[in-house]
Amino acid sequence: MPPKTVPPEAMSAEEKFNALANLKDKLEDNFISLGQLLSEIKRSKLYLYKGYENFKDFVEMEYQLSGTLAGKLMSTFDLFIEEMDIDETEVKEIGFDRLQMIKPFMKNADWNVRDEWIHKAEEMPFKELREHIKELKQKEKESNIDLKEVYIEQFWEKMTGWFNCSRKELNFKLALYFQDADLDNIKKIIKERQRLFELETQNKKE
Structure with a gap:
């Protein structure tokens, strides 16, 4: 026994x-x-x-x-x-290794998404699952980069148009502006706005 x-x-x-x-x-x-x-x-x-x-x-x-x-x-x-x-x-x-691969996609996901990942982990060959996850991460990375680049381009267009100057000249003007600015306060503002930007970006994807 x-x-x-x-x-x-x-x-x-x-x-x-x-x-x-x-x-x-x-x-x-x-x-x-x-x-x-x-x-x-x-x-x-x-x-x-x-x-x-x-x-x-x-x-x-x-x-x-x-x-x-x-x-x-x-x-x-x-x-x-x-x-x-x-x-x-x-x-x-x-298996432990497969679970580590799918875990980041499941932590805050709804139950349907979680069930889908469990099914993938059970059915897909290890190499295929790894490549699938790699592709998803790459697409997410590219998507985030693209949205940031769009935002940056919109900023440059707005600011160079407002000051009627080149990007090089605008950089000089920004340097003058930030020279005596409260950098700690600016850092806090940027951190909060970046958080909101990323949250809004994530919501649009969903």
């Missing part, structure tokens, strides 16, 4: 530490359990029990896991198991 599996929330602190050590050597087979254990340890701040002030130092020193990898394991468990409630067997069959 196989030994009974104890869920992480029912384990003692030492049992969790030991389970983590046993699972980490076979990451691809155990990434769900690892993510669950790491989430539980971080949430419960059990790293303090081992004398560490923060979770990152704990996983890196005790288990030689990078903080980045630990974060990926936890976020994978949180998104696909906890939030989306996908069957663990299905998640394991998709």
